[in-house]
Structure formats: C-alpha cells, structure tokens
Amino acid sequence: MKRRNPWISITVWTAISFLTLFPIYWLFVISVKPAVDLFSTPELLLKSFYWDNYTEVLNNPTLRGYMLNSLIISSCNAVLVTILGFLACYALTRFELAGKESIFFWTITNRMAPPAVFLLPLFLLFTQVYRIGDFSLADTKLGMILVYCTFNLPFAIWTLRPTLDAIPRELDEAALVDGATPWKVISHIVFPLARPGIAVTLILTWVFAWNEYLLAATLTNFNARTLTTGLSEYVTTTGTAWGVMATISVFTLIPALIVFSLVQRHIVAGLTFGAVKG
C-alpha cells in the first residue's frame, strides 16, 4: 500500500466535520439564547451566554426520570435484539430450515409499515389484550423494550446476516466434529468473529430505540416516558419553548456519546479470516 500524506486526510476530515457539527453547534447556540433573541438576525458566533434554560432543565426531576427511562429502555432493547437477532441469523445461515429465505425477508417487512396507523392497534393490544390481571404492558419499560423489537429486530437480523454469511461454515463444522456443543460453537467461535458487525448492530439499534418518538408518545404516560416525549411537552399550542427544547436535546447527546464511544472501538479489522487462511 502507498503511504499518503496524512495532512490531506486531516484537512478533508476537518472540513467534513465542520459541516457535520454545524447543526449540533446551532442546537447549542439556541440553548444558550434567551427566547427573544431567536427571532432576530442570526449571529454565527456567540457573544454572551444565557444559562437559564440549563438551570431549568437541571432542576427538573421529571426530566431526569425520563432520561433514566430512555437509557434503560434503549440499552435493554439493543442488547435483546442483538442477541435474538444473532441467534435468528445463525439459525437462518447454518440450518436447512423450510422457507428460511422467506422468513428472512418477512422479518424486514415488519419495519416497513408507516408508523402512524399502527399506534392505535398497539395501544389497544397493550391496554386490553396483553395483560395478566392488573398488569398490562401499557406504560411499562418492558412493553417499550418489546415493542421496539418490531423495528430493531429485523434491522439486527439484516445487518448481522452479511457478517454471519462471511464466516466460513468450515469453522463451525470442524468444531462440531471435535465435539463442541452447538452453544459452544456460537459463543466461542461465531460470536467473537462477528464482532465488528455486532458492534455496529448494537450501536444502531440503541440509537433507533433512543430516538424513537411516536410509539413512546402513544404507549406511555408517566412510568416509562422517554426523553423524546419529554421534549414534545415543550411544543404546546401557545408556542414552542425552543430554548428548553434545545437544552434537553443537548443533554440527550451526552449519554448517547458515552454509549457510542464504548461500543465503537469494537468495530475493528483483522480478526476474522486469520483462522482459515491458506
């Protein structure tokens, strides 16, 4: 491979980063401006900071609860769909199951539905059908974790499939011949080799769950309310509290950033194919 001057990459990436960051910077600008200044001529650089929105958000215990709910729901959902999606994908790539290609395609059709109309049936199912005694799935974290599977599980299956397809079956077969149990093959051979794909799946399903709004707004009232629904409480008929909304948005970035940096370093090359070279 040729060695290129790293400064070219750095310059290009700095330019791209400016474009990427600008809307996020603007979010911050909105959050530190008093409401009246939002509707005057825009200024690119901030001259003064107005922190009232931040004190309002920090002193609001409900929002803290929402953030915790969001964290629990999206983390549990991401882990759940990644594990279930991985197992489903393993079944679809390694077994001769009847109609497996159709099943594979069917899973993704669950993600295609335009969301607005599906809110009411889910609400009815949650409040009236899926209940045991007094316990119903409505307004519970468990309910949200399960309902987010409808769009995240197909996503996990579809993003993991190419990774699992690329792992040679000879590896599994060799291990089985050597007397390993199927569970050992999955956990000790296939899972480690699929690490880049799994990391990406975890990140993206987490993001989809963290950002979901319509379902959370319909299916939760108080106990499982998420941060995105908390945001919409500031959009009212008398006007939108843009400053507070932007401030909450800035706060939503922090946990997401932490989760991202934890998982992202697992997207690394070089593990996969060493085992079957030659």
Place this chain on the structure above:
Amino acid sequence: MHSKKLGWLLLSPTLLILGLFGVFPFLYVLWVSFHEWNPFAANPAKLFNWAENYRKLVFDSQFLASLGVTFAFAVFAVGSEILLGYFLAQAFLKDFPGKAFFRTIHTLPLIMAPIIVGSVWKLMATPSIGVIPYILKHTVGFDLNIGTSAVAAFTITVIMDIWHWTPLVTLTMIAALVSLPPDPFEQAQIDGAGKRQIFWHITLPMIRPALIATVFIRLMDAIRTVDEVLMLTGGGPGSATRYVGVHIYKEVFPRTNYGYGSAVSIVVLYLTIVICWLLYVGLIAPRVRKV
C-alpha cells in the same frame, strides 16, 4: 450437521415477538381498512364499507402526488447517502492521526432524535431568522425561502436526511469492509489489477449483501419518515414535502380519518414490500444461494 429442531428453537423468540407486536397490529389495520371509522367521534362505531377506502385512494390526487414526491425524496436522499457513506467508509479504512476522533464526530448526527433534527433544521432554515438563508443571501445572494418555494423545501428535507443518515451507511460499510478477507486483494494486486478493476470485480461483489441490506433499510426508513419532515416543513408548502408517512399522519391525527388512513398504510406497505422484494430477488437471493 445441526439438528433442525435447534434451528427453529433459535428462531422462535424472534418469530414470537414479531408475531405479537408486528403481525397482530397489521391484521387489525387490515381489518380497519375496510371500515369507515373515526375513533374520536361521538359515535365511534366502525362502519363496514367494503373496499370504499381503497376506491377512494386510487382517485385521491393528494395521495398520488405524495407517492411521487416520496419516491423522488427516497431516490435523492438514499442515493446520495449510499455514495457518500461508502466513500467516507473507504476513507476511514486508511490510518491517519485522529481517525477515532473524526469517526466519532461523523457519527454524531445519528444520536439526535428525528424530532430534534427536524426542530434544529427548522430553526436554521426558516426565512428571515434562520442561519442558512442568511448565509446564502450574504455570500451568493440567493434567496432561500422554504415557506414559499417547493423546490427549496424539498431540497432542505433531502439535505437534512443526508446529514442525519449518511453516518449509518458509513458505519455499516465500515463493518462490511473490515470483515473482508485480505487474500483476494493481495492476489489482485500481484496480478496487476487497477483500482477500478479491484472495486468492480472484488470489493463490490463481496460487500454486495451488506450494501443491499443498507439500501433496503434506508429506503424503507425514507419512505416511512414522519417526525423530521413534519417538524421541518409540516409537509408544505402546499404538498411539496407531504411524503406518504406525513400524509398518513395527517389523515389519521388532525383529520381522524382512521379507516382511510389504514387503507393508505396498507397500500404503502404493499408497495414497499413489492419494491424491496424485486430488489431482493434480483440482487441478493441468487448470489446467496450460490454460496
């Protein structure tokens, strides 16, 4: 080698969850789509009206127009995202100082909720107070007004979508590219293949499954997009950005036309499935079976 029973066992939780939360609601929507129903009216009974909703939508010019703009939106947005995302992923394969830092910055738009993205872009693009029209006016003298110009509103929604979702393509492409075996590439270089040849004959066929999966995901998400566009333009001006997701939302919520909204959803879902199925059969399935 493995027993089939184990395969079904591994698959069963997925089938169960998707059945309970995907298929049941779908059947309900299908049933409602043959009724006239306003659940918020004084008389919230469902009136069976055969296929009246379906007859109506075939002649609904607003719906047909929204299908058209949705298609244009999906093609422009997803096409650009795939191209950009692929090149950025390639660029991230090279080693350069600060790579992890730039990669984190590049993925930041993903962690913003669609309603936040829609709000920020609305504040940035609104005429007279937004920063984008301001910059355009003072640098190139162009008057951008998303409140009156259909083209401007459409373009801004496409740019917003590209800004928001290109990182997804980059991430999935990085995952696909780093799992490629090095041998074929080394062999091709020894044989004196050029960059373009390597791309068309080795890289592209090898990442095809991941690439198509990404195109699918982005395509279907672009078709059903609601929150971002609703926040940014509200579907306007006129119906320039009234994409099908927005159209259905407006039928169901402000107009409480539930039966009709269900019928439109079923048709959109059907069209999405057909488009994706054709792509799938044509592009992925034969190659997968060969392997």
